[in-house]
Amino acid sequence: MAVQTSTKPNVYEDEDDEPLVFKRCSTKSKPNQLNAEAKKIPAQRQVGQPGKQVSEHCSSNGLNSSVQKGKMVPSTKSPPVKSPLASPKASTSSAGASAVSNSKASTSSRASPVPKSPPSTTLDGHSKRLAEQNKSTTIKKEINSIEHPAQGNSDSEDEKPIGARLGKVKPSEDSDDDKPLSSRIAPKSKVGISGSHPYDSKERKPVVSKVQKNGSSTTDKGKAPSVVSSKRPLDKANPSENSSAKRLKVSDSSTSVKNKAVAAKQEPKEEDDDDDFIPISQRSKKVASDSKSSLTKQTVTKVGSFSIKKTIKKSQKASKFTKYSKSTTKPPSSNDGQTKWTTLEHNGVIFPPPYKPHGIKMLYNGKPVTLTPEQEEVATMYAVMKDTDYVQKETFRKNFWADWHKLLGKNHVIQKLDACDFTPIYDWYQNEKEKKKQMSTEEKKALKEEKLKQEEKYMWARVDGNQEKVGNFRVEPPGLFRGRGEHPKSGKLKRRICPSDVTINIGKKAPIPECPIPGESWKEVRHDNTVTWLAFWNDPINPREFKYVFLAPSSNLKGLSDMQKYEKARRLKDHIGKIRASYTKDFTSKDVTKRQIAVATYLIDKLALRAGNEKDDDEADTVGCCTLKVENVKAIPPNSLEFNFLGKDSIRYENTVEVETPVYKAIIQFQSGKRGSDDLFDMLDTSRLNAHLKNVMDGLTAKVFRTYNASITLDDILNKKTKDGDLSEKLVVYQHANKEVAIICNHQRTVSKTHSAQMSKLTEKIDDLQVIVKDLKIDLDRAKKGKPPLKDADGKQKKNLTPEALERKIAQTNAKIEKMELDMRTKEDLKTVALGTSKINYLDPRITVAWCKRHEVPIEKIFNKSLLAKFSWAMPVEPDFRF
């Protein structure tokens, strides 16, 4: 087991001991210890404390990390010119820049073979190539898209209690600028547990209550939010950076396609990767060897990396990763600047089936009403929503009525919604649902197959010769608009989309998809290779907006852009010290705009707030950083700020943080003389802010900070907290890190309806087990004295067991109890935290993959099937990769 770990452990450990620079403050709430500790760690960090600054600085430029890694290129500094080309930072390049693959050239061959059906099988080894590519971060890698065969991962393990270990984690400390500043955001109020007794046991932590959605909440809001302290030393700016910052106007790396082309050229040998045709079974061998070689190669370059070959096991493991990397065929075409593809074939989109009238009559003033199919369709949409809270909302009903009334006509019997009784339709619907549920497995299966058969042709596209999965090829069916929060348009009828609403985008030489509805035709057919959409139509609710059909996340196109996103965030690491120094300096600038930019940037960096674009009146009233209102922030002496606002999706953001005094003062100034509903940052909007950011780092925008803070936090926690231990303990560490990121990003979910019931059930079970333990102890005592055990509850005589056997049983039961308690704590802890969002969008998968490789954690334990497909580009990463 200890495989690779060998090298690293020490490193990390050391870190722990280092002085921390940032530390979190404790939350106010007093969680029980476990929590508290755990939470603290990540959650709140103080931004710099004075004394420690030094270290901070250093690290800031990533040095730290690089050092640790040993390798990853110290170079952070890349030449000032960021090159359009490669965005990648120099650092990566070390390995070899060489390998970029590019591609177009090779393309053709591979592609063809791929059958239309999803290729399920290929596994393969392109890893090598990929690996190299990775190293060089050059953008263009080829990502191939093929689907992976079933991977069966069988590992089953699963589930260990997650929370288990949290308690043990020690508070971390971080030091560097690199580290995320953020602090904890989530408000922590504590809530009591609902059920009867709380779970119990030892430490119970108060539950954190989260925020509620839509503001309504409330619940506990009063509680104490956590406070973060932040202080970052001012001094730090790095001189050097400035120059680079200036950047010439090169295009931003992300777009840098052009370069890529050049780079691409190289693609050496990878050709052999194609094993697409080899049966899987045979492939495995090959894979292993490939991977090995690739790894080896890497090893060479970098000193410290662990060598794979050490054990067989290892190689097997490696193969696991390679199996998920795409095997594909050709690399994506290189783009030059704008080009996203050279050839594109697909079959268009599929439309929902026409409405089938059911003929059930609803009641109006208690009397049945006959409706036309169109009217009935809309009535049914509403009827079906009877038990959702949408229909409780005034806006929803009003909008629905307006649209439906129009359909009914002025002289219809139905004149007002309140006198309508949709129950008959509702009941009919419930009944249909029930019937469906009752169908036999075979029937269900047949139905599913039927559907699959119809949709199959729409599921795949061929992009530059590669077979790629299409994301959303189904046109949205008509329905009532379900806006989130207090959306002014919620309840409006979303009309049916027809082919004449749809614009298709396809390669010039590709056959134009046949319109699936006889007699109708597409609105337009374009051949625009500067965009990635396959089709779009105007949103019926807001005609100036569009609904697009894109490729699935597992596609090369998406994978490439995903990777570029993370590379950009990694670049921020090299500039963050300078950026922080610069905005710190501007907190006291005489120029109000400058001061606002500085404070806004600080909030975005420290709290991971979203940029906050302006919104129209016909959208829900939510805000982001630039659109914060005076009333959303409350200054709490001596230097804390209490935030409370509705953010994206009308999710409430509640957090109290300690900020640096100049920030605190600046906020008070920005608020003075304004009404609560006025903009806090009146001189600012997102484009101004982003324009400023762009001056500091090429391609930098507000959202990059979210990605950066999320990923660096994961990398940091993972590397500091992972200890040797069994798999489940490692998974707990991962989950803990993931949770911290989710908290920073304020990713919430609603508490499941059955949550409290589940908790009390668990409590009950634990109580039962405790009774059992008690009885066992009595029996043990008796057994020691040679007496027979007591009768059981039914009055039956229990089996006579030896004291040893009884002791074993007691131990087992206690272990069970402990595990359950842990599960409960974890469950309670995560009841309002959504871990998935950050995994999908913010955490550089290479951090996870590398960590898995280092610690021998099967990647399938962390990434599910879709994530594995989406992140296939990250699978070849070197084990010592650090964000």
Place this chain on the structure above:
DNA sequence: TTCCTGACTTGGTGATAGTTAG
């Protein structure tokens, strides 16, 4: 400069497929 359009990423939820406990 500001406004508007267009393209693409990010996000929460409910239905469903898959698992596990009883």
Place this chain on the structure above:
DNA sequence: CTAACTATCACCAAGTCAGGAA
């Protein structure tokens, strides 16, 4: 084998941000 859960996925809403028109 069924009930109870859980994990996953499809769905589609809601953001971000670039770039061009006004």
